[in-house]
Amino acid sequence: MNSQDLIGLALRNLVRRKTRTLLAVTGVIVGTCAIVVMLSIGFGMSASFQEQIESYGNLHLVNVMSSGGGNMVGAGMEEEGKFSTLNDKAIKAIEAIDGVEAVSPKIEEYLTFGVGKYIAQASVIGLRPEVMEKFNYKIQDGRLLKKTDKYEVVFGNQVPFWFYNPKKTMYAGGGDKPQVDVLTDELVMTGDYEYGQKKTSAVTDSNTIKYKLYEAEGVGVLDNPDDESAYYVYMNIETLQKIANENKKARGEAVGRDNNYNQAMVYVGDIEDVSTVSDTIRDMGLQTNSLNDWLESMKEQARMIEGVLGGIGAVSLLVAALGITNTMVMSIYERTKEIGIMKVIGANLPDIKRLFLMEAGMIGFLGGFAGVLISLLLSLLMNTVLLETMNMFLGSMGGGGSVISVIPWWVAAGALAFATAIGVIAGFSPANRAMKLSALESLRNE
Amino acid sequence: MKSLIDVKNVRKIYRMGEEKVVALDNVSITIERGEIVCLIGTSGSGKSTFLNMLAGLEKPTKGEILIGGIPIHTLNEEKITLFRQKNIGFIFQAYHLLPMLTASENVSLPLVFRGTDKKTRDAMATEALESVGLIGYEKRKPSQMSGGQQQRVGIARALVGKPKIIFADEPTGNLDSATSKEVLELMTKMVKADNQTLIIVTHDRSVASYADRIVTIKDGNILSIEERRPEENEK
Ligand SMILES: Nc1ncnc2c1ncn2[C@@H]1O[C@H](COP(=O)(O)OP(=O)(O)OP(=O)(O)O)[C@@H](O)[C@H]1O
Numbered sequence: 098m099n100s101q102d103l104i105g106l107a108l109r110n111l112v113r114r115k116t117r118t119l120l121a122v123t124g125v126i127v128g129t130c131a132i133v134v135m136l137s138i139g140f141g142m143s144a145s146f147q148e149q150i151e152s153y154g155n156l157h158l159v160n161v162m163s164s165g166g167g168n169m170v171g172a173g174m175e176e177e178g179k180f181s182t183l184n185d186k187a188i189k190a191i192e193a194i195d196g197v198e199a200v201s202p203k204i205e206e207y208l209t210f211g212v213g214k215y216i217a218q219a220s221v222i223g224l225r226p227e228v229m230e231k232f233n234y235k236i237q238d239g240r241l242l243k244k245t246d247k248y249e250v251v252f253g254n255q256v257p258f259w260f261y262n263p264k265k266t267m268y269a270g271g272g273d274k275p276q277v278d279v280l281t282d283e284l285v286m287t288g289d290y291e292y293g294q295k296k297t298s299a300v301t302d303s304n305t306i307k308y309k310l311y312e313a314e315g316v317g318v319l320d321n322p323d324d325e326s327a328y329y330v331y332m333n334i335e336t337l338q339k340i341a342n343e344n345k346k347a348r349g350e351a352v353g354r355d356n357n358y359n360q361a362m363v364y365v366g367d368i369e370d371v372s373t374v375s376d377t378i379r380d381m382g383l384q385t386n387s388l389n390d391w392l393e394s395m396k397e398q399a400r401m402i403e404g405v406l407g408g409i410g411a412v413s414l415l416v417a418a419l420g421i422t423n424t425m426v427m428s429i430y431e432r433t434k435e436i437g438i439m440k441v442i443g444a445n446l447p448d449i450k451r452l453f454l455m456e457a458g459m460i461g462f463l464g465g466f467a468g469v470l471i472s473l474l475l476s477l478l479m480n481t482v483l484l485e486t487m488n489m490f491l492g493s494m495g496g497g498g499s500v501i502s503v504i505p506w507w508v509a510a511g512a513l514a515f516a517t518a519i520g521v522i523a524g525f526s527p528a529n530r531a532m533k534l535s536a537l538e539s540l541r542n543e
Numbered sequence: 544m545k546s547l548i549d550v551k552n553v554r555k556i557y558r559m560g561e562e563k564v565v566a567l568d569n570v571s572i573t574i575e576r577g578e579i580v581c582l583i584g585t586s587g588s589g590k591s592t593f594l595n596m597l598a599g600l601e602k603p604t605k606g607e608i609l610i611g612g613i614p615i616h617t618l619n620e621e622k623i624t625l626f627r628q629k630n631i632g633f634i635f636q637a638y639h640l641l642p643m644l645t646a647s648e649n650v651s652l653p654l655v656f657r658g659t660d661k662k663t664r665d666a667m668a669t670e671a672l673e674s675v676g677l678i679g680y681e682k683r684k685p686s687q688m689s690g691g692q693q694q695r696v697g698i699a700r701a702l703v704g705k706p707k708i709i710f711a712d713e714p715t716g717n718l719d720s721a722t723s724k725e726v727l728e729l730m731t732k733m734v735k736a737d738n739q740t741l742i743i744v745t746h747d748r749s750v751a752s753y754a755d756r757i758v759t760i761k762d763g764n765i766l767s768i769e770e771r772r773p774e775e776n777e778k
Pocket residue numbers: 557558559564565566584585586587588589590591592593746
């Protein structure tokens with residue numbers, strides 16, 4: 098008996114007993130919907146986690162820090178492949194890791210910017226200007242840094258709003274527009290925290306320390322209103338290092354060795370690789386942190402929730418499996434005579450078994466198919482109607498997710514396969530029973 | 544002619560709790576290829592039991608059954624079904640057509656189990672239905688046909704795969720005498736045309752006139768075997 102005939106015969110038998118088939122299929126539909134919808138809510142949760150965390154910063158980034166105490170170990174004593182400090186060699190080694198697209202050492206210095214009477218204080222991040230583009234910084238106005246830039250700076254989206262006139266107000270009032278145009282106006286920067294402010298009579302640092310004033314040029318504003326890079330200013334690491342050293346000198350502090358950085362930023366092309374890259378870097382003896390670490394633990398939680406929800410769904414599909422078994426057993430009682438006839442006129446025993454397995458599998462498949470379709474519809478409704486009402490009542494407290502339910506294709510496919518498999522499994526014992534029925538006794542059955 | 548079926552000292556006892564029923568006592572017979580054998584006897588004499596055993600539907604308590612040299616009483620259930628599929632056609636008193644299938648589908652069912660492809664099978668089924676005079680009834684369900692028509696579908700189904708042996712257990716038992724005659728003539732004619740062996744069970748002595756040999760069974764034993772000259776058979 099070939100498969101096409103088998104399918105044809107099985108289909109006819111199902112159609113012949115419409116009500117019973119429909120009931121069994123409905124059971125599977127409910128079970129499949131339960132699994133898929135439950136799981137989809139779990140996936141929706143992890144999607145909104147990710148969305149939320151992404152809004153805090155760049156998930157592709159790994160921050161690397163030296164583990165400290167590096168000064169104790171001479172460069173020559175370092176173990177092969179191990180780095181206690183973040184030097185150029187370490188940066189090269191990190192660059193060589195699979196999945197890493199760009200690396201830049203990173204330093205930070207708190208500087209004051211001045212435009213005429215207006216000033217703003219901000220953390221300036223120094224990095225290799227040529228990697229900015231690879232780090233996926235997006236520009237709103239102007240351009241990103243380029244290799245030849247020295248005193249050119251790129252502002253985070255929010256920084257221009259911080260400029261204020263200290264002689265008039267105590268701090269920047271939140272206006273719709275910045276008071277200065279950082280891209281065209283003449284810009285200076287200095288390590289002097291009190292630059293541009295009213296001189297007080299008290300003896301302060303700036304009265305005694307002579308900080309240098311640098312002419313700077315704003316070349317770009319980032320397009321990133323939400324994540325943390327909106328609150329920083331970016332410039333060439335070498336120039337910033339120079340400024341930092343000069344500031345230290347002005348304060349009379351010792352200047353550290355060159356090319357020994359405290360931090361570096363690593364850009365990983367695929368978010369999935371972030372944790373392995375982090376591990377590799379940690380194995381080098383360095384410390385890392387990334388938003389991804391956090392995301393991972395949240396995802397872990399989400400997976401647990403998915404497991405519980407999916408388990409609840411699976412139970413209802415198991416109940417459906419009992420329904421299928423029951424349907425098939427009843428069907429065998431009704432069809433005993435037919436089974437006898439088929440055996441006498443030449444059906445092989447495995448054919449009989451396959452026929453019943455096929456019917457049970459079809460119930461599973463049809464139920465799974467309809468169940469997946471209905472789940473997709475339910476998911477759509479949840480993400481539109483339900484989400485809207487939820488946002489209406491909860492406002493911004495709703496958690497900020499833009500989806501409630503997510504159904505990845507493999508969940509849909511998996512649910513379909515699972516429902517079919519459940520059907521086949523549920524059909525096993527009835528099918529064996531049908532196969533073992535005595536042909537002669539079945540024939541006598543009326 | 545060469546012997547096709549060899550039955551040696553077959554005995555069949557049904558056990559029902561303490562009680563034993565001897566359905567067949569001690570039966571031996573040889574049936575040749577192309578023969579039409581008629582089994583007659585009173586009700587409960589063991590005719591069906593004997594036929595079912597020849598078809599491998601039941602195993603003898605004692606004795607041997609060889610078909611084409613194969614000891615079918617030793618084959619397991621799976622082998623015996625395969626053997627039946629290839630060599631045996633069955634015609635039932637109650638027709639036993641599958642209700643959800645059309646006439647043509649019922650006829651081609653044995654071919655479906657053999658794995659014959661649809662095109663060949665449809666052609667063979669049409670031919671078989673044609674030879675039983677049911678052209679135009681291909682798409683009818685059993686419930687839409689008379690008893691005689693259903694039995695003709697049953698005959699077409701038994702013969703479609705050209706099996707060597709056809710068993711018929713009271714094929715005309717549910718038909719009126721005119722229809723019985725038609726059906727019997729049809730069966731014997733078709734079987735003779737293909738040199739098939741037909742073993743037919745009946746209580747009806749008039750059926751016997753179509754047979755080469757009439758075997759009378761009584762209380763589980765062969766009472767007499769009446770030979771008929773093949774020429775007498777010809778109409
Ligand atoms: N499965 C069974 N269990 C117990 N006894 C049985 C069984 N099948 C048949 N018998 C008995 O065996 C004997 C022979 O039965 P069988 O069916 O062969 O008779 P038959 O000649 O075909 O009769 P009929 O002409 O009425 O069909 C009967 O006494 C019957 O009661």
